[in-house]
Amino acid sequence: MFGNLTLEAFQHDFVQTMAVMGGVVNGVLLIALITYLKKWKWLWNEWITTVDHKKIGIMYIVVVLIMFLKGFADAMLMRIQQATAAGATHPFLGSEHFQEIFSAHGATMIFFVAMGFMFGIMNLIIPLQIGARDVAFPFLNAVSFWLFTAGGMLILISLAVGHFSVSGWLSYPPLSGVEYSPNEGVDYWAWSIQISGIGSTFSGINFLVTILKMRCPGMTLMKMPIFVWSSLCAMVLVIFAFPILTATVGMLMLDRYLGMHFFTAGGGGNPMLYFNLIWAWGHPEVYILILPAFGIFSEVVPTFSEKRLFGYASMVWAMIVIAVLSFLVWLHHFFTMGASPNVNAFFGIMTMLVAIPTGVKIFNWLFTKYRGKVHFTSPMLWFFSFVLNFSVAGMTGILLAAPPVDFQVHNSLFLVAHFHGMVIGGVLFGFFAGFTYWFPKYTGFFIDERLNRMAFFCWFAGLLLAFMPLYMLGFMGATRRLDHYDPSTGWQPLFIIAALGGVIIFFGALIQFLGLFWSIYKRKENRDTTGGNPWNGRTLEWATHSPPPIYNFAFIPTVNQLDPLWADNPPKEEKREYQDIHLPEDTPVAFYIGTLCMILGFAFTWQIHWLGILCFAGILGLIIAHLSEKEKHMTITAEEVRKIEESYTKRQQTA
Amino acid sequence: MKESTKPIYNKLVISGIILIIILLMQPLEVYIFLKDIVILFPKGFIGLEQRNLLILIQALMLLFIVPIYILTFVFSWWYRADNDKSEYDPHLVDHKIAEFVWWGLPFVMTVLVCIITYFKTHELDPYKPIVSDKKTMEIEAVALQWRWLFIYPEEQIATINYIQFPKDTPIRFKITADAPMNAFWIPRLGGMIYAMPGMTTQLNLIADETGEFRGSSANISGTGFADMTFVAKASTQEEYDEWVASVKQSDQSLDIPVYREIAKPSEDTSVQLYQLKEDDLFHEIVMKFMKPESKI
Numbered sequence: 001m002f003g004n005l006t007l008e009a010f011q012h013d014f015v016q017t018m019a020v021m022g023g024v025v026n027g028v029l030l031i032a033l034i035t036y037l038k039k040w041k042w043l044w045n046e047w048i049t050t051v052d053h054k055k056i057g058i059m060y061i062v063v064v065l066i067m068f069l070k071g072f073a074d075a076m077l078m079r080i081q082q083a084t085a086a087g088a089t090h091p092f093l094g095s096e097h098f099q100e101i102f103s104a105h106g107a108t109m110i111f112f113v114a115m116g117f118m119f120g121i122m123n124l125i126i127p128l129q130i131g132a133r134d135v136a137f138p139f140l141n142a143v144s145f146w147l148f149t150a151g152g153m154l155i156l157i158s159l160a161v162g163h164f165s166v167s168g169w170l171s172y173p174p175l176s177g178v179e180y181s182p183n184e185g186v187d188y189w190a191w192s193i194q195i196s197g198i199g200s201t202f203s204g205i206n207f208l209v210t211i212l213k214m215r216c217p218g219m220t221l222m223k224m225p226i227f228v229w230s231s232l233c234a235m236v237l238v239i240f241a242f243p244i245l246t247a248t249v250g251m252l253m254l255d256r257y258l259g260m261h262f263f264t265a266g267g268g269g270n271p272m273l274y275f276n277l278i279w280a281w282g283h284p285e286v287y288i289l290i291l292p293a294f295g296i297f298s299e300v301v302p303t304f305s306e307k308r309l310f311g312y313a314s315m316v317w318a319m320i321v322i323a324v325l326s327f328l329v330w331l332h333h334f335f336t337m338g339a340s341p342n343v344n345a346f347f348g349i350m351t352m353l354v355a356i357p358t359g360v361k362i363f364n365w366l367f368t369k370y371r372g373k374v375h376f377t378s379p380m381l382w383f384f385s386f387v388l389n390f391s392v393a394g395m396t397g398i399l400l401a402a403p404p405v406d407f408q409v410h411n412s413l414f415l416v417a418h419f420h421g422m423v424i425g426g427v428l429f430g431f432f433a434g435f436t437y438w439f440p441k442y443t444g445f446f447i448d449e450r451l452n453r454m455a456f457f458c459w460f461a462g463l464l465l466a467f468m469p470l471y472m473l474g475f476m477g478a479t480r481r482l483d484h485y486d487p488s489t490g491w492q493p494l495f496i497i498a499a500l501g502g503v504i505i506f507f508g509a510l511i512q513f514l515g516l517f518w519s520i521y522k523r524k525e526n527r528d529t530t531g532g533n534p535w536n537g538r539t540l541e542w543a544t545h546s547p548p549p550i551y552n553f554a555f556i557p558t559v560n561q562l563d564p565l566w567a568d569n570p571p572k573e574e575k576r577e578y579q580d581i582h583l584p585e586d587t588p589v590a591f592y593i594g595t596l597c598m599i600l601g602f603a604f605t606w607q608i609h610w611l612g613i614l615c616f617a618g619i620l621g622l623i624i625a626h627l628s629e630k631e632k633h634m635t636i637t638a639e640e641v642r643k644i645e646e647s648y649t650k651r652q653q654t655a
Numbered sequence: 656m657k658e659s660t661k662p663i664y665n666k667l668v669i670s671g672i673i674l675i676i677i678l679l680m681q682p683l684e685v686y687i688f689l690k691d692i693v694i695l696f697p698k699g700f701i702g703l704e705q706r707n708l709l710i711l712i713q714a715l716m717l718l719f720i721v722p723i724y725i726l727t728f729v730f731s732w733w734y735r736a737d738n739d740k741s742e743y744d745p746h747l748v749d750h751k752i753a754e755f756v757w758w759g760l761p762f763v764m765t766v767l768v769c770i771i772t773y774f775k776t777h778e779l780d781p782y783k784p785i786v787s788d789k790k791t792m793e794i795e796a797v798a799l800q801w802r803w804l805f806i807y808p809e810e811q812i813a814t815i816n817y818i819q820f821p822k823d824t825p826i827r828f829k830i831t832a833d834a835p836m837n838a839f840w841i842p843r844l845g846g847m848i849y850a851m852p853g854m855t856t857q858l859n860l861i862a863d864e865t866g867e868f869r870g871s872s873a874n875i876s877g878t879g880f881a882d883m884t885f886v887a888k889a890s891t892q893e894e895y896d897e898w899v900a901s902v903k904q905s906d907q908s909l910d911i912p913v914y915r916e917i918a919k920p921s922e923d924t925s926v927q928l929y930q931l932k933e934d935d936l937f938h939e940i941v942m943k944f945m946k947p948e949s950k951i
Contacts, residue, residue, distance in 0.1 A: 095878050167835075168875050174852060175835035175876060265852035266944035271836060272851070305734070308748040314758070336838060337849050338781065338856040345776040349769040359719065359761035360754075366726045367753065371744040373736040376667070384667075387727050388674065395716040402772045404779040405709045407846020408694050408702070411838055411873040460670055464677050472684050477693040477842035479873040482881045489869065490691035494684070 003607035004184065009162040013097060019073065020160045049586040051138040052550060053123045054442055056145045060120030061435070065513075067112040067152050070159070072509060074105035076502055079466070083499035085484035086492040098483035099166035100185065104155060106169025107189060111196055112152040114289050114423065117431045119148070119203050122231050122292065124442050125434075126207060128541035128548060129225045131216030131557045136209040138584040139626070144199040144206065146594025151196030154601045158188040162606070165189040168481070170278050171252065173263035173271045178256045184605050186256065190249050191601030197245050204238030207231060216540070218559045222316070225539040226309060229316050230295025233323040234288045240327070241284035248277040257604075272337060279330035287326040290422070291319055293430025294361060297386060300379040300433050301365050303535050305372030308563055311364045318357035318364075325354050335403045336410050344403040351401035358394060362387060377535075378452040382433035385460045389425025393418055396471065414474020417467045424463055432459075432512075439519075440534050444546045445526040451515030458508030466501025469494040531652050538563040545648045551581045551636060554645050578638040578645070585632040593622055671728065693842040698864045698889070701779065701845030708775050715768055719761065781848050781858045785825035791859075792820060795829045795937040798837035798850040798872060800920040801879030806937050812902040813909045813936075815917065815927035816885040821895040822865050828858040831941045833918050833951075838873035841887045847873050853944035862889035879922040886926075902928045909933065911950050914940075918951075 012020065034040055047055060081098055085091040093101065127135055135141050158164040165185040167176040176186045211232045215224065224232075251262040252274065261267035263274040302309045309315060331339065331347040365387070374380065396418040399405050409415060439447045473494050478485070485491055519526055528534050533542040542565055544553050555576055561567055596615045603612035636644075685692060697703050734741050777783075784791055795806040806813045820826050830839050832850040840847035844860040850872075862868075872883035890898070907913075909929035914936060917927075933939070943951045 095881060099875070099878075099880075166877070172836060172875075180835050180877060272854075306736070306743075307745050310748050311750075311754050312748070314754050334849070336847050337851075341777045341780040341783075344780075345773045348772050348776060352765050352769050352772065355765050356758070356761045360757055362723060363757040364754075366723070366730055367750075368748075369730040369734050371742050371747050372734050373743055374731055374734045375736050376731075384727065384731060385670075387723065391720045391723050395713070395720055398716055398768065399709055399712055402708060402712055402768075403776045404705045404846065405712065407779075407781065407848070408705045408709070408842065410847060457670060461673050464673065468677050468681070469684075472681070472688070472692070475694045476688065476691045477840075477869060477871070479840070479871060481875045484881050486884070490688055494688075 001608075003603070003609065005161070005606040005608065009184075009606075010160070013094065015077070015093060016097065016159065023156070023159065044588075045586070048591050049588045051134075051142045051584050051586055051590070053127050053135050053138065053141060054548060056141055057120045057123030057125075058442065060116050060123060060145060060148070063149050063152055064113050064116040064120060067108050067116065067155075068509075070156065071105055071108035071113055072506070074101045074108065076506060077101050078105065079495075079499040079502040081483060082485075083492070083495045085482075086495075087484070087487040091484050093483065095483040096163075096166055099168075099481070100164045102481055103165045103168050103171075103185075103189065104158070107165075107193070108152075108155055109423070110169065110285070110289075111193060112148070112155065114427055114431075115196075115200060116148060116152070117428075117435075118234075118289060118292050119144070119200075121296070121431060121434050121438070122207060125438055125541055126210060126228060126231055127214070128441070128544065128552060129228050129539050130211065130214060130219060131540045131553060131559070132210065132214040133552050133556075133581070133583065135206050136214055137206050139587060139590060140202050140206050142587075142590035143593055144203040146590050147199030147202070147597055148196045150594045150598035150601065151192040151194075151199070153598050154188060154192040154195070154605075157602060158185075158192075161602075162188070170282065172278075173252065173255070173269075173274050174265045176252065177264050178259075179264065187253075187605040188601075190253050190256075191605055193249050194246060194253070195597050195601055197242055197249070200238060201242040201246070204235045204242060208235040208239060211235070216557050216559060222313065223559060223562050226298040226312065226315055227292070227295035227539075230291045230298070230319055233319045234291040237284045237288045237291075237323055237326060241281045241288065244277060245281040245285075248274065248281065251277075275334050275337065276330065279333045280327070282333065283330045284326045286419075286422070287322055289427045290430075291322065293386075293427045293434075294319065296430045296434035296437070297365060297383050298361075299537075299539070300383055300437050301368050302372075303437070303537050304375040304377055304380045305369045306375075306536070307368055307372035308538070308566065309364070310368040310370075311360075312562060314360060315364055318360045321357040322354060325350060325357075329354065332401055332406070335406045341403075348401050348403050348406075352398055355394065355398055362391070377436075378449060378456055379433040379437040381453065381456045381460075382429045382436070385456070385463075386425060386429045386433075389421050389429070389463060393421025393425055397422070409474050411479055412474035413470040413478045413480055416480050417470035417474065420467050420470075421463075424459075424467075429459075437535070438541070440528040441532070441541055441546050442548070443523070444528055445519065445523040446528060446534070447519045448515045448522070448526070451511055451518060455508045455511040455515060458504050458511060462501045462504030462506075462508055464501070466498050466505060469498045469501075473498075529652065531648075533565070538566040540564060549644050549648070551583060551641070554578060554581075554641055578641040580638055581636045581641060582633045583636065585634045587626070587632075589622055589626045593619055596622070667731075693869070697843055697845065698866060698868065699844035699860055699862045700785065701860055702843060703863075704775075704779055705846055708771070708779075711771065712768055715764060719764065779846075781846065781856075783859060784827065785859050785861050787823070787825045787861065789824045791825040791827050793827050793829065794818060794820065796831075796839055796850065797937065797940055798830075798832035798834050798839070798876065798883070799918050800834040800877060801872075801883045801922060802917075802924055803839075803870075803872075803883065803885045804914075804917065805885075806931060807899070808931075808934075808937065810899050810903075811931045812899060812905075813929040813931045814902070815929075816924055817888070817926040817928075818870075818885065819888045819890055819895055819898050820862070821892040822862045822889045824892075825859060825861045828860065829937065830856045830858060831937070832876075833940050833943065835876040836874055837876045837883065839870070840873045841868055841870040843868040844887070849874065853941060855941055865889050865891060877920075879920070879924075882922060882924045884924070903930055905930055909936070911936075911939070915951065 081092050162184045254260040261269035263271050328350045332351045335344050478491050528546050532546040596619045600612050600615035797804040805818045830850045832852045837850040838847045839850050848856045848858045868887045870885045870887045905928045907929045910932040939950050943949045
């Protein structure tokens, strides 16, 4: 009846039990609060059933915040463990629990924080920047979001029921095979990656089509805002890379469930195949994350330098080159596998070539500031620390790309410091910059600048303090993922410094959270009274109101050049009549599909086959039913549009 | 533009100071932890070459990073919005020569590093035998759950979590695993290579000095992974010969049934010394996954 699920699955050690209890209490409080405020109907009608890209974007960011809490708690536990575990016979966490935590940390942060944050920002901004009313496939967009959420929830469930994977965030076989990991951990990992990965593929297709087909009249490819270009490159990568992930994890699942031998050590299987396949997805994945961050900085720097982006065409080509190269470098993740020197040298050289377009981008940003008027707003501060951290991490990346050097620092904490410098210093800081920069656009009020700056300085100092010692630890021969180590190695002082850095980052994140809630609480005082363009932005999203009305633009704009809002000779505005606007109708089907996928993942993880098959049939039925229906639209009449537009004008006048 | 910024230059100065302190901390760290920084102070030829390449590439990269750092601070500072003295030229958004320079310079530099990498990759290929007037010694390493088994095929001995070899003698490690994947790493002597079940990888190392070096597994392989460390002792030839003679007298011997016992998952990491009673043990371990009728 319940497959492998027994009462034992609910028993955990002290730390985990506390975490589970905390989660349950918070969940109950949240439900009670919603019930008390009688907000269930509002939640259902306005959010859960929505297909509006702006609301989906905000929901992405809410889920990301929750997953970030989990991932960050994991990170802090790891830092505490490693700072205290010199020669410990009874360390703070047992080795299995520790391994669960670093596996969950990696999977959570990459798949459910970085990816979610990226799709969140893209949902919020891309249709506005290209002057569209919604994405190309609004229903598919909602399905993507709910699949993403379903995957994230599976990871959260694994905290309370059973155990998560202990084989690292990419679950290398044969360790992740059924022979060495017989219990449910790897299945949790695999199902959450599969479900959210399929969602990501859908999103990739959706945004690619949106960008290619839904641009407003006059916006040719080379007149697109640079963030749209960066997203276009990233989405091409998503479409090529994510199917590889789905297929690879699919084969791993076949190995585990049906006893096949794709990646097993014996029976004709080959674990090296998995390495090649997973990194053929994994390396493009890193660029999928960093390209939109580059795009965000390319929007932020010109705006706060009061100068257009230096070398737009060269920036675009640099991104295209990076996107192409990203598929030619995967082997640098395992130089140590013993390939011939020619193979290793080829992939090392390809990796180093990535430095060229990246260097060009950094110079172009710096020369955007040159002869500009630089404003030190918090998005600009994030850019500032991005350049400093990213150049160091890039430099260590070149070191890692040289195979002989890589032999010495591979799988050491040097590597850990390198990719955290990239992912925090590059990706996360980029998304923070974008989050702050566009916050007044999609909410209509500002985020508290003073608190945001405090958070920035905590993150900046904390990042340096937490990861600089790791470079040194790598040089001292410290491998990653150690739950304890011998005191004679002399590593402990540096681990303690790194833990202190972690604490400072914790305060940074705390201040950010508080700043967010404080800004929401003080939203009346912080209101954007400039009619939607507080920073004197130059792209189309600043041409509409803040927050944008449901139809984004009352009139679809026309552009005749790059940076239309800074145009020297803007096209004349004609007095136009409001017209009826057709928008897709809200539907709960996407939510149902997501929920069923989550239950399906849970059921198969615990081998409750009847439930899994039932869910699968349900999903299939829902899809068929939804696709057989005639597409429904809701119409906003010209009269309603006029009323909405006037209400914005009135609101601005009273402010 | 909404001028919501109070001057924050003092804070930027503070972060600059933090940055400088952290950068200054690095030489200090090197000084304090001198004896523990195994990769920067290797004791073997291979490690030394790898270290030198690391420093060379690092130095070349600094030629770029330092100007970027300086430009970041100078441009942000000099072109700040409230500096009346700085020029403002909103139309300077394209400059062919400038862009040619920063496509060209990184290109030249990267090509230079690529050429170095190409030749060094061939020179430091872990499979390439080390040229020496002494005969190359062979040690076979097997990653188990969760300890290392070392087989000396010529000397007919085997050890667990301990190896000894003479200095200045090239050593060829043949590596496999009877466990999930591991990586064989003696940081003082040189880089790592993966240990994979059903496959053999090779690593050539040499020790220039005597001493006891820490070896470990560098790839997560399950519960006991953190304790998968071993001691690699480089001694003089005489000491080594004595040690081999003493191991040959060991009362423990290693054959297939004993191997089956030690291959079981265990967190016992104590050093064991065996006489080798099975000639083809390493080959049998590799072939375990390949043919069903393997002895193991």
